[in-house]
Amino acid sequence: MSGYLTFFKSELLVQLQYRASAIAGLVTQFFWGMIYALVYTAFYNYNHIDSINIAQLMSYVWLNQAFIRIIYLNDKDPFIVDQIKTGTVAYELCKPYDLYSWWYLKLLARRYAATALRCLPIIIVAFFLPSPYGLSLPASPMYLLLFVLTLILGSFLITTINMIVQTITFYTYQDKGISSIVYSIGGLLGGFCIPLPLMPDFVLKIANVLPFRYIGDLPFRLYSANIDYAYGFQCILIQIAWIVVLFIIGKLLMKLSLKKVSIQGG
Amino acid sequence: MSFIIVKDLNKTFKVLKRDSGLINAMKTLFKREYKYINAVDNVSFTIKKGEIVAYIGPNGAGKSTTIKMLTGILKPDSGEISVDGFDPFKDRSKYVKNIGVVFGQKSQLWWDIPVEDSYLILKEIYRISDKDFNKRLNELVKLLDLSDFIKTPLRQLSLGQRMRCEIAASLLHNPKVLFLDEPTIGLDAVSKIQVRNFIKEINKKDKVTIILTSHDMSDIEALTNRVIVIGHGKKLFDGTFDDIKKKFEKTKKVEIIFNELDKLPTIKKVNLINRTSTKVLLDLDMSCNTVSSVIREYSKVCEIEDVNIIPTDIDNVIVNLYKEYDL
Amino acid sequence: MRLFFKYLALHLKIELEYKSSFIMTILAQVFYILAELITIIAVIAKFELFDMYSIYEVLFNFSVLWFGYACMEFIFRGFDLFSQLIVSGDFDILLIRPRSLFIQIVGSKIGYEKIGRLIVITGLFIYTIAHLITNWTILKALLLLFVLIGVCAMYLAIFIFGAALSFVTIQGLEAINIFSSGSRQVGQYPMQIYHKAVIWVFTFVIPLTVVNYYPLDYLLDRTTNIAYVFMPLLTFILFILSLIAFRFGVKKYTSTGS
Numbered sequence: 001m002s003g004y005l006t007f008f009k010s011e012l013l014v015q016l017q018y019r020a021s022a023i024a025g026l027v028t029q030f031f032w033g034m035i036y037a038l039v040y041t042a043f044y045n046y047n048h049i050d051s052i053n054i055a056q057l058m059s060y061v062w063l064n065q066a067f068i069r070i071i072y073l074n075d076k077d078p079f080i081v082d083q084i085k086t087g088t089v090a091y092e093l094c095k096p097y098d099l100y101s102w103w104y105l106k107l108l109a110r111r112y113a114a115t116a117l118r119c120l121p122i123i124i125v126a127f128f129l130p131s132p133y134g135l136s137l138p139a140s141p142m143y144l145l146l147f148v149l150t151l152i153l154g155s156f157l158i159t160t161i162n163m164i165v166q167t168i169t170f171y172t173y174q175d176k177g178i179s180s181i182v183y184s185i186g187g188l189l190g191g192f193c194i195p196l197p198l199m200p201d202f203v204l205k206i207a208n209v210l211p212f213r214y215i216g217d218l219p220f221r222l223y224s225a226n227i228d229y230a231y232g233f234q235c236i237l238i239q240i241a242w243i244v245v246l247f248i249i250g251k252l253l254m255k256l257s258l259k260k261v262s263i264q265g266g
Numbered sequence: 267m268s269f270i271i272v273k274d275l276n277k278t279f280k281v282l283k284r285d286s287g288l289i290n291a292m293k294t295l296f297k298r299e300y301k302y303i304n305a306v307d308n309v310s311f312t313i314k315k316g317e318i319v320a321y322i323g324p325n326g327a328g329k330s331t332t333i334k335m336l337t338g339i340l341k342p343d344s345g346e347i348s349v350d351g352f353d354p355f356k357d358r359s360k361y362v363k364n365i366g367v368v369f370g371q372k373s374q375l376w377w378d379i380p381v382e383d384s385y386l387i388l389k390e391i392y393r394i395s396d397k398d399f400n401k402r403l404n405e406l407v408k409l410l411d412l413s414d415f416i417k418t419p420l421r422q423l424s425l426g427q428r429m430r431c432e433i434a435a436s437l438l439h440n441p442k443v444l445f446l447d448e449p450t451i452g453l454d455a456v457s458k459i460q461v462r463n464f465i466k467e468i469n470k471k472d473k474v475t476i477i478l479t480s481h482d483m484s485d486i487e488a489l490t491n492r493v494i495v496i497g498h499g500k501k502l503f504d505g506t507f508d509d510i511k512k513k514f515e516k517t518k519k520v521e522i523i524f525n526e527l528d529k530l531p532t533i534k535k536v537n538l539i540n541r542t543s544t545k546v547l548l549d550l551d552m553s554c555n556t557v558s559s560v561i562r563e564y565s566k567v568c569e570i571e572d573v574n575i576i577p578t579d580i581d582n583v584i585v586n587l588y589k590e591y592d593l
Numbered sequence: 594m595r596l597f598f599k600y601l602a603l604h605l606k607i608e609l610e611y612k613s614s615f616i617m618t619i620l621a622q623v624f625y626i627l628a629e630l631i632t633i634i635a636v637i638a639k640f641e642l643f644d645m646y647s648i649y650e651v652l653f654n655f656s657v658l659w660f661g662y663a664c665m666e667f668i669f670r671g672f673d674l675f676s677q678l679i680v681s682g683d684f685d686i687l688l689i690r691p692r693s694l695f696i697q698i699v700g701s702k703i704g705y706e707k708i709g710r711l712i713v714i715t716g717l718f719i720y721t722i723a724h725l726i727t728n729w730t731i732l733k734a735l736l737l738l739f740v741l742i743g744v745c746a747m748y749l750a751i752f753i754f755g756a757a758l759s760f761v762t763i764q765g766l767e768a769i770n771i772f773s774s775g776s777r778q779v780g781q782y783p784m785q786i787y788h789k790a791v792i793w794v795f796t797f798v799i800p801l802t803v804v805n806y807y808p809l810d811y812l813l814d815r816t817t818n819i820a821y822v823f824m825p826l827l828t829f830i831l832f833i834l835s836l837i838a839f840r841f842g843v844k845k846y847t848s849t850g851s
Contacts (some may be wrong), residue, residue, distance in 0.1 A: 024768040031768075031771040038779070038788070047641050177613060177618050180618050181620065184625040187625075198636045203635065367686075374686050383606065387600070390599045
């Protein structure tokens with residue numbers, strides 16, 4: 001646990017060093033929010049749809065921007081990927097800790113450190129934007145709580161996926177191929193490109209059986225009560241189940257690939 | 267006739283002040299302070315055609331800044347540089363045809379393809395004719411002994427093989443000046459010697475003027491006698507290795523072998539390191555002794571059979587030099 | 594030009610060193626673009642907007658923007674990834690070679706993995722205009738040509754601006770995405786649904802409308818003003834500005850070395 005805190009602090013320091021990066025990140029996310037807000041409100045000028053109302057959709061858009069780094073799909077530690085490619089990962093095996101947990105925490109720390117700097121300013125600005133473009137208050141304190149809970153679980157979930165993709169790099173020695181496939185499917189069916197409530201039903205059916213919509217889509221819709229309690233709790237159970245399953249798969253894969261590394265001698 | 271002329275060269279950088287700690291990091295988020303560093307401070311020197319010159323100094327002394335200005339990458343703040351009549355920065359596009367550069371830590375070859383394919387691209391970049399290219403490549407392959415791995419992708423080569431390929435790459439277009447930035451960094455002893463021999467060879471054969479930087483003093487001692495030392499941006503020393511030794515060699519180790527000896531002579535500022543029945547090992551402080559004066563003292567009390575002057579470790583001499591200038 | 598083809602061959606060779614990864618990436622990219630197209634159509638259908646304009650107008654916007662983007666990512670990926678040259682210090686190596694920086698930067702990376710996209714989108718574009726345009730004229734053909742050139746110039750300009758920015762800071766480069774991906778996000782829907790202010794921004798800040806909004810008016814005979822034919826070439830103003838910015842960047846680099 002203390003290792004995790006140290007990581008978090010050092011990642012935060014790294015992020016802070018780059019003022020331009022922090023500001024550019026803020027500005028970028030803000031503009032993206034604006035672009036989506038403009039596009040979707042334009043639609044609502046012509047017609048309304050049943051699956052989500054405009055205020056809920058705007059909350060979805062702004063929360064997505066504010067917390068993008070927590071739930072961002074394609075996150076990898078460039079250092080780890082490099083280690084795998086060059087084979088220096090063998091040294092890591094000599095160290096007295098569980099490699100899976102170590103990498104997992106490292107990835108997680110990156111997510112929270114990057115978000116720490118960005119989320120508040122975006123949320124504040126988005127709150128004060130004129131209606132209908134801005135972020136609304138949460139539907140109720142309970143929904144806010146559920147939002148926070150599912151967002152944290154969502155970050156755990158995406159990190160288990162990152163770990164699996166990273167481990168597969170062991171086999172292919174190239175991370176581009178596998179990650180581009182997983183993450184472009186995930187982007188689409190997780191509501192990262194277009195909010196899921198705007199998608200046709202057959203897409204939603206596919207999305208429901210995959211883990212990706214439980215990363216960001218679930219918390220963002222709980223916030224504005226676009227998903228009610230009953231369905232929400234059901235989703236949280238599925239979310240936890242996915243975390244457990246993918247965690248186990250990731251660990252097993254890691255075990256297998258470590259065997260491969262030790263047989264090859266690095 | 268000077269081939270390279272550097273006169274009153276200056277370069278100043280503005281750098282951000284950074285303090286450690288979370289709170290300070292927060293501060294720099296809003297307010298930044300800068301300081302100015304004279305990376306190169308009024309440096310002048312000249313180099314003759316065909317010379318090998320070592321350019322040395324501790325990290326951050328201004329070596330690579332000078333090299334960057336000599337290769338036309340950086341614009342000097344003031345001062346003049348002329349290499350074979352060219353101003354490297356102003357005439358960059360014409361000038362760079364005449365130089366070859368090897369950065370020890372960067373590669374100019376492509377990682378994933380056979381070395382030979384990289385050379386073919388360089389041929390195109392430097393517009394080398396087929397005839398010249400084939401001739402030159404043959405020469406270099408023979409000289410550097412590349413034939414075993416020239417068809418292998420760079421990523422599969424050892425560090426030493428890679429460096430040989432890099433050097434060949436920088437010489438394909440027959441440059442008049444070769445800049446070598448840390449050419450032996452990370453190489454094993456055998457590769458190091460191969461690289462050194464090759465550098466000497468190419469210098470002798472093609473009259474290539476060579477400027478090299480290295481932290482490995484044995485490299486420099488093996489390759490050249492002319493050394494320019496830079497520290498805090500200023501030129502501190504320009505001369506031969508022997509001059510440096512003379513000036514900065516504070517102590518010398520001497521071994522005296524004799525038949526028998528009852529009593530050691532007492533000489534000021536000479537330390538006895540080791541003594542056996544037939545041998546003493548002495549450490550002389552050169553500020554008030556010479557080797558001959560010590561031998562004279564010893565010859566008064568015993569019959570000397572042999573004297574060995576143990577070669578000084580050049581690294582120590584350089585450490586003394588750096589100390590002297592407070593680097 | 595010879596050098597350019599050498600670079601093309603070189604990077605193909607590099608890609609083929611990792612065949613399976615290369616093929617997977619191409620497939621993922623094709624999948625991605627098709628999925629994006631389907632969702633756009635789905636969203637428009639969900640909001641029941643197809644009585645306002647035909648599906649071919651949607652396809653036109655989509656394929657024009659993606660053509661320009663994919664084409665530039667294929668040939669000028671080096672500018673897109675320019676910041677990596679700065680970070681690794683390899684830009685120094687370009688400076689000690691007797692060729693123009695432009696061709697060397699292009700040669701530093703060719704985006705072969707975008708080729709699947711490019712083929713799909715070119716097919717889609719041809720299919721679209723075959724259905725969209727009923728009465729062909731030479732001017733309309735000329736306009737289409739200008740649209741393709743114009744959209745390429747626009748994206749290339751954005752890439753070069755990004756490259757120029759990396760001389761100042763390598764940290765804030767994601768901001769450039771606002772212009773490239775953001776303009777695509779806005780422009781792939783029929784632009785008449787937007788507020789006038791949005792149209793204004795996407796004309797004078799990013800010249801998006803001159804390649805996909807105004808040309809449609811001429812192609813669909815809503816106007817006969819001949820000025821519309823040459824309008825897509827206005828993106829070259831942005832392109833020239835980006836080259837100037839890049840020059841400034843190089844100047845800064847060669848005087849500060851960072």
